[in-house]
Amino acid sequence: MLILMENQATEAQIQAVCQRIEALGFNPHVMPGATSTAVGVTGNTGPIGEDPFTAMPGVARLITVTRGFKLVSREFRSDLVGRDTRVQVGPDPDAAFGNGTFGLIAGPCSVESQEQILAAAHAVKRTGARFLRGGAFKPRTSPYAFQGLKEDGLKLLAEARDATGLRIVTEVKDTETLPMLADYADVLQVGARNMQNFSLLEAVGATGKPVLLKRGMSATITELLHAAEYIASSRRDQPGQDDIILCERGIRTFETITRNTFDINAIPVLKRMTHLPVIADPSHGIGIASDVPAIALAALAAGADGAIIEVHPDPARALSDGAQSLSPEAFDALVAKLRQLAPIVDKNIP
Numbered sequence: 001m002l003i004l005m006e007n008q009a010t011e012a013q014i015q016a017v018c019q020r021i022e023a024l025g026f027n028p029h030v031m032p033g034a035t036s037t038a039v040g041v042t043g044n045t046g047p048i049g050e051d052p053f054t055a056m057p058g059v060a061r062l063i064t065v066t067r068g069f070k071l072v073s074r075e076f077r078s079d080l081v082g083r084d085t086r087v088q089v090g091p092d093p094d095a096a097f098g099n100g101t102f103g104l105i106a107g108p109c110s111v112e113s114q115e116q117i118l119a120a121a122h123a124v125k126r127t128g129a130r131f132l133r134g135g136a137f138k139p140r141t142s143p144y145a146f147q148g149l150k151e152d153g154l155k156l157l158a159e160a161r162d163a164t165g166l167r168i169v170t171e172v173k174d175t176e177t178l179p180m181l182a183d184y185a186d187v188l189q190v191g192a193r194n195m196q197n198f199s200l201l202e203a204v205g206a207t208g209k210p211v212l213l214k215r216g217m218s219a220t221i222t223e224l225l226h227a228a229e230y231i232a233s234s235r236r237d238q239p240g241q242d243d244i245i246l247c248e249r250g251i252r253t254f255e256t257i258t259r260n261t262f263d264i265n266a267i268p269v270l271k272r273m274t275h276l277p278v279i280a281d282p283s284h285g286i287g288i289a290s291d292v293p294a295i296a297l298a299a300l301a302a303g304a305d306g307a308i309i310e311v312h313p314d315p316a317r318a319l320s321d322g323a324q325s326l327s328p329e330a331f332d333a334l335v336a337k338l339r340q341l342a343p344i345v346d347k348n349i350p
């Protein structure tokens with residue numbers, strides 16, 4: 001439920017509403033807006049019942065939010081009228097996603113060696129992208145496939161950050177290794193296979209770090225929003241509550257020529273339903289390097305707030321996902337096209 005206060009409501013009236021919410025055993029969220037304040041209610045598992053608020057001084061009206069996701073929903077956040085949440089990572093105002101900023105994350109699927117990750121990092125940096133991706137703990141379909149360099153990989157990512165200033169995005173595989181990962185990463189990536197690992201979502205939320213949450217390969221848009229709500233609610237009203245970036249990475253369909261089917265629909269639909277930034281992963285979305293640029297451009301045109309793209313200094317020798325990885329030259333060419341398209345769709349690529 002959302003309680004809209006009158007424009008002239010006093011601080012004492014707002015506090016009285018909060019106290020009534022707490023007395024009912026629920027959690028109030030005060031959201032000051034341009035002209036009036038709204039107070040959101042979470043923690044109720046069903047309808048609040050007989051209206052305890054309408055008669056209170058200063059209350060203008062109530063809006064019922066019946067969905068299982070609230071903190072991430074657009075309608076719940078009347079304080080954000082006409083704008084989206086912008087997630088900034090670290091002190092650089094250009095290392096950001098959302099509210100007009102198209103953020104670029106690029107790098108290899110997996111960290112493989114010092115030479116590989118530094119070459120990738122320098123190539124990514126040259127295009128102006130602010131984020132380096134690279135998996136150190138890889139959730140692979142086969143237990144015999146390359147599983148990542150683990151902590152050694154994290155150390156190499158930290159070295160690449162020191163060398164280039166790029167922010168590090170890396171995947172968290174489980175709650176056991178999360179504390180180690182959180183020591184190195186700037187953005188914690190929750191992969192498709194973990195989107196509904198609810199203990200992991202809560203633990204990732206509790207770190208307070210920015211999160212890149214990927215859509216599960218068979219998850220609906222609504223399930224993705226519920227997963228984001230797990231993260232937001234586990235850091236409710238703390239700094240970083242809104243530091244969640246959603247990612248469409250393709251879903252499983254009957255098609256077999258492409259690795260997945262990039263769901264372009266999800267981008268405008270998510271942007272209508274949530275205030276959080278929504279980015280695209282065209283690499284996993286289609287799985288074919290030569291087709292990745294088309295999908296990246298389509299995602300920008302559809303309103304995406306950024307992209308995460310696999311780039312490898314030598315795709316043919318990659319230990320994972322080489323077939324969908326762009327060479328540094330192909331990535332350069334793609335970024336040049338994205339920069340041309342961005343102003344037409346009211347986006348800025350720093």
Ligand code: PEP
Nearest residue numbers: 109191192193214249284
């Ligand atoms: C990845 O980013 O390399 C990855 C494993 O992605 P996803 O979780 O989307 O499959």
Ligand code: MN
Nearest residue numbers: 109310320321
């Ligand atoms: Mn990959």
